[in-house]
Amino acid sequence: MPDKPATVVAYAAGASLAAIAAFYVFGPTFFLDGENSYNTNDGRKRTIIGLANPANDCFINSVLQALAGLGELRLYLIKELHRRRLEDPDIYDCPPAILRKGEKADKVVSLQRGPVTKALKDMLDALNERPIYKKTITARPIIEALERAFQTRISRNQQDAQEFLQILLERLCDEYHAAQRVRLSLPGAVNGQDGQEAELKPAGLTPTLSGVTVGTNEGFPFEGRIESQIQCQRCGYKTKPSATTFVSLTLNVPQKSSTSLDNCFDILLKSEEIDDYKCDKCRLNHALEWKQEKLKAASSDKDREGLEQDIALIEQAIREDPEKAPEGVTMPDSSQAPKCKIRKSTRITVFPKVIAIHLSRSVFDPGSYSTKNMAKVAYTQRLRLGGLLNEKWYKLLSVVCHKGSHQSGHYESFRRNHLYPPFATPEPFRAYADASRNMSTVPSTAPSPSIDAIHANGTTTPLYHGDGQSTASLSTASLSTSNSRPASKGLGAGLTAQPPAEEGLTDLSPVKRSDSQASRPQIRSHETTAGKFRRRKKSNDRWWRISDDKIKEARTSDVLSMQREVYLLFYELERPGDDASI
Incomplete structure (x- = not known):
């Protein structure tokens, strides 16, 4: 040990500087990226990146912040852009050899390149950074990408968040299908040619025995399908299902003081009876009886032969396809067809991995301006859809709320505060273990411990x-x-x-x-099961409340209490092993 006091002080100062430097280098990595990154017990204030609002951009900012909390969407963007990087980029610059009806070559090429998909991924990646201080960015890159894609400018006046969301999701879906069509048209493609398979069966959808389709790891996560069918209560005939794809569901809020999200779904999906409907099969049966009566009264063989041919064609149409009238047959006037009662049923046949729900609060009055329905809509953290054989559970991840009237107001969003596992290797050691086992089929001769x-x-x-x-x-x-x-x-x-x-x-x-x-080393678990449950429950109860660049923490009770202001809901399909106690 040196004897001079100056030397001792120099050694102490050097050690202190080394400790400060080590904390400066390794501290952010441990405290920001480790398990303590979302532990509020250390007294440090947590925050995320906000969005600037220079000119009535709250409708854009709220939607982008809500989308930033959807793991399935981020996973899709990562996979889609990674696939584009692995493939030859020139294949997306050439228009298809055969254009569909109404298509233009330049618009198809713009969809194939996916500019909005790239811009949205960059924006969501930026919003998911964990800053060490308050940070605000602008949504200008995604706005400019949309303006270039549609060759127009977005108005700086107050706009509807649902309209922006619908335009954005439809554009993303169109870019996905355009790129999928290019891949299917390549030589050696497995699923059809020239995009024919993509028309008949959308990519990423797997049919089941119950007639309901579930999503796989591929496909656009917001895309689903809803079908409606009509059944005649007189003859029992069921029409062919009318299928419609969707990227968001609009639910009408009833004009009452309070309701629930389940009741809003019942309005959309419940069966309803309609009177004074003219069934196609009942009309053919009426035409058949009319022709048979004319056949009995026919006097000449020529008239009798023509009526017999008409009767045969009508009977064939009834057996094969009552919705298609037989050609060359004179039918009675449609006003004479009988009216009957029908039952219309609607159901979701393709469940998206992320379902975006729009609660329509507009009340239209022909004699005055439209007003806002201020009814309270109760919603829960978990949403059950489907029937007994195809039950699906969704968990709430993001909410967009609107405060104000129908003509003006302000949007803010809630976003669940949680971390997803790494998308590429959620179990990194398993990947190495699988690779080592697949390298050789000869088992090791070393005894197991x-x-x-x-x-x-x-x-x-x-x-x-x-x-x-x-x-x-x-x-x-x-x-x-x-x-x-x-x-x-x-x-x-x-x-x-x-x-x-x-x-x-x-x-x-x-x-x-x-x-x-x-x-041998002793194997110990890092935390008990009770500790894992407490940590997961505590993490699931934390949310971010985001109003442009103003961000603060919130709890689940705060989110579920926004019943009068809730406007957009984002639910994600639960994965196997997810915590069902949220």
Whole structure:
């Protein structure tokens, strides 16, 4: 130790500067990107990036902030642009050889290039950065991309957030299908040619036995399909389903003091009876009776032969397709056709991965200006859609609210505060384990370690009974079974061929070891199941309340209390393993 006080002070100052530098370098990485990044117990104020509002842009800012909290949308944008980078970019610069009716070559090429898709990804990536200080950006890049795409300018007056959302989602959907059409038209494409398969069956949709289609990992996440069908209450005939695709659902809010989101869905999807409807099959049956009466009164063979041909054609139309009138047959006047009661039913046949719900609050009065319906709409964190055989559960991720009248007001958004796992490798060690297992089909000859786990009652259960037998004695069937099973979290790839532990065994700490295993490292879980549940529940209860560049934290109760102001709701389809307690 140096004797001079000046030397001691110099050493102390140097050590202090080194500690400060280490904290400056490694502190942000740990506290901002680690598990403590959203832990508010440390007293530091959290924030996210806001959007500037230079000229009535709150309708744009609120929608973009709501979209920034949708993981399925960000995952789609990452995959779509990565696919474009892997492929030859020149294939998107050439118009298709055969243009469809009403298409123009320059507009098709603009859709194929996907400029709005690229601009939206850059915008959402910027909004999902975690700043260390208050930061505000502008939505000008996405606005300019839309203006170039539609070759027009967006008015700086107050606009409707739902109209902006609809235009944006429809453009994204058109760009996806244009690019998918190019891929399907390439030589060697599996799914049809010249986009024919894309017309008959949209990409990313898988039919099921119940007639309902579910989305896969491919496809535009907002795109769904709704079908309506009519059944005659007199003859029982059902018309062909009329299918319509959608990127957002508009629900009418009833004019009452309070209602619920389920009631709004019932208005759209419930069956309704309509009187004084003219059924196609009933009209053919009426025409058949009319022709048969004329046949009885026919006097000449020529008239009788013509009527018999007409009767045969009408009967054929009734059997095959009552909606298509037989050609060359004189039908009775439509005013003489009988009127009947029908039942109209509507259902969702393709469930999107992200469903955008618009609550229409406009009340139109022919004698005055339109007004805003101020009814309270109760909504929950989880939304159930579908029937008993095709039940789907959605979780609430974003909300856009409007305060003010029908002519003016202000938009703000709520966005759930949570982190998604890395999209490419949500289980990084599993990817390495799968790769190492797929490299060679010969199992390792090294014996697997014998590890005993302690139950709650103090008894021990071996995770694998190591009797000195090598893993080479395992059968090929057992190896294939273990390869198809996800690798255990916290265990290495060498333990994947072991039999699974008992159900309910969630904590491997402490581990009882024998004397021969004294030198082996002890396997401990980083947190208990109760700790995981508390952390997840606490994280799910936090939201961001965003009003342009003004951002503050909110709770779930604050979000669900905006019943009079709620305007847009964004629900995401729950994945297997998601927490159902939110």
